[in-house]
Amino acid sequence: MRLSGVLFALALPAQAGETDWPAFGHDASNRNYSELTQIDRGNVARLRPAWMFQTGVTGYFQAQPVMVDGVLYLSTTQNNVAALDPKSGKVLWTYLHKPRTEKIFGPPSNRGVAVAGGLVYQATMDGRVIALDAKTGKVVWDHEAVRPEEGETETASGLADKLGGKPVQGSSRLGFKMPPLVAEGLVIVGVTGAGYGLHVEDASGGLDGGAVVGIEGGYGRRGWLAAYDAKTGEERWRWYVTPSEGWEGGFVDRTADGIPLHRDIAAEKTAAGANRDAWRVGGGSLWMTPAYDPALGLLFLGTGNPAPQNFGLTRPGDNLYTMCLVALDVHTGTLRWYFQQVPHDEWGYDVAAPPFLLDGPNGTKAVASASKTGWIYVHDRQSGALLSRSEPLIKQKNLFVPPSPEGTVVSPGPLGAVSWPPTAYDGHLAFVQVRHAATTYTVNAVPAAPGRPEIRYTETGVAKGEPSFSTLTAVDLNGGGKIAWSTRSESRLSGGTLATAGGLVFSGEEDGHLDAHDAATGKILWRFQCGAGISGPAMTYAIDGRQYVAVAAGGSSFTQSSGFGTGDSLVVFALPD
Known part of the structure; x- marks a missing residue:
């Protein structure tokens, strides 16, 4: 049924025997795991479409539905x-x-809503946080949190000529993509778009195809997470990713887990005096919903890359608190601890995937983060101490070697090993969609001219001769981070994973297939062609004793370059009656 402005009858009261999917990731743990068992290894081959809803809006359909009190x-x-x-x-x-x-x-894209207390909350691409009545859809409050163009310091006009006629996109614009988190009477959401600045558009439609990014200079924005009163929309607190003091950090030469960074620290320190205000446009987008531990009162959040992207001399230092997993006090937004995965990032390795909660070694309460760099990190929730790091999920190459004039081949590239799509965790294994691909990072320059200094920028392109594929990989987080199994996909994996107590893992593909894997072995037990690429995570729910699996199919951000079509459908599956 097409989306329309007609209001239908209100939802009936919740029926007995239903099991909800009450929030993004299923709950505040962000595990994307369900205890439902009706659909299992033995019968999943019989799974069929139960119904379909066409939104009438084609595009990057990345949302995960939410089911609360008998309404989806x-x-x-x-x-x-x-x-x-x-x-x-x-x-x-x-x-x-x-x-x-x-x-x-x-x-334009949106990754889902939050439902609590009779209200439906959404954060929008045009910078608003909105509450709707859950029974009628009428607006209860509408808070303008930011105007996307607010604070732009430069436009693209004139730069095309300076960069050899290449099309230039204007400076960063802030908006929202993530599903909000509702906790302690607050609606919590963070902005995207902070870490880009001016860059040259990629004609082929994606970073893998040769995007030119990271024009040197102060063209970024300052990322932030904010909490709004769930009843009124009034802002209660705001935490900025880039602090006004101390964002340079310690000019470290290794990551916190001991990997060399190959930085020219002497050059950075020389440039520090002229760039003391770089934090004002320092980036740090927030891509996905935090996890939340109510016992500790802590939010766990991944932060994005610093600005300007991929080119770091005009932002000397470690660029705190970009590229971090951070813990914030839910009531005040105060920073409790941080772990910076990549100090002074020059590769686009955002901490983009949503963190998830788990029980760590010896009963430790832990939080895990699947990274673009190719590991899953596990931390103590209260202190942030690193408890373990998984085996590499990909074959890494020249990790943290900086871009160069002759071109540096690095694996993983800016799409990472693991990007924003969520990881599912069943209490034993973490199931993650992994991208295996290398990128060539090249530093270029437009010579100085009268009245204009030299303009330097970093160009990224496909690393020729390097493999490019996706795997669904299971990691044993209770067994030292060992890889339990890894299954190569026929097309690029996207959207994230869903695990169930029926021994299944659901995973979407760019070519439109939704796959059900055996959680113990990785074997594909069922596939269905949804008609358009899967770019959002599946979810499951039960009502009146029947279990359903739902997934959005609208194409992916790489649809044009890959040749796969777009769509507008929510496809919902169940076993035959």
């Missing part, structure tokens, strides 16, 4: 929201979003 809630690329009957897909109400500006960061 779904957001679209354009920040529309629909409330659906979870048994039939019947539309109960719709909210049609009217953006206040078309100046947003990147292609």
Whole structure:
């Protein structure tokens, strides 16, 4: 059924025997795991579409639905929201979003809503946090948190000529992609778009195809996470990724886990005096929903790359607190601890995937972070101490070797080993979609001219002759981070994973297949072609004794370059009656 402005009858009261999916990642642990067992290894081959909902909005359909009190809630690329009957897909109400500006960061996308206390919360690409009545879809409050173009220091005008006619995208614009987290009466959400600045667009549509990024200079923005009163929308606190004092850190020559960084620290320190205000435009986008431990009152959040992207001499130092897993006090936003995975990043290795909570060694309460660099890190939740690091998920090459004029081949590239799609964890194994690909980072320059200094920038391109593929990989986090199994995919994996107590792992592919794997072996037990690329995580719920699996199919951000089509559908599966 197409999304429309017509309001249908209100949802009926919740029926007995239902099991909800109440929040992104299933709950505040972010484990993307369900205890439901009706669909299992033995019968998943019989799984069939039960119903389908067409939103009428094609594009990067990245949302994970939420099911609360017998109603399924779904957001679209354009920040529309629909409330659906979870048994039939019947539309109960719709909210049609009217953006206040078309100046947003990147292609439009939204990764989901949060539902709590009778309200549906959404953070939008045009910088608003909105609360809707869960029964009617009517706006309860609408808070403008940021105007996307606010604070732009430079536009793209004139730079195309300076960079040999290459198309230049304007400086960073702030907006929201992540599903909000609702905790302690607060709606918590962070901005994307902070870590880019001016860059040259990639004509082929993706970083793997040769994007030119990281023009030297102060063109970025300052990332932040904020908490809003769940009843009124009033801002309660805001935490900035880049602090006004101390963002240079210690000019470390190794990562916290001992990997050499190959930095020219002497050159950075020489440049520090002229760049003391670099923190003001220092980047640090926030891509995905925090995990939350109510017993400790702590939020766990990954932060993005510093700005300007890939070119670091104008931002000397470690660039705190970009590229970190951080713990914040939920009531005040105060920083409790941080672990910086990549000080002074020059490769685009955002800590993008949502952290997830688990029980660590000897009963330790832990938090894990799957990284773009190719490891899963496990930390003590209270102190941040590194408890363990998994085996490498990919074959790393020239890790942390900086871009060079002759071109440096580095694996992983800026898409990482693990990007923003969530990891599923079943209490034993973590199931992660892993990208295996190398990138060539090349430093280029436009010579100085009268009235204009030299302009330096970093160009990224496909590393010729290097392998490029995806795997679904299971990591035993209770067994020292050993890889339990790894299955190579026929196309690029995207959207993240879902694990269930039925012994299954669901994983989406760019070519439109949703796959069900045996959680113990990785063997594919079932596949279905959804008609468009999967770029959001699947979820599962049960109502009236029947289990369903739902996934959005709208194409991926690489659809054009890969040749796969776009779509607009939520596809919902169940076993035959």
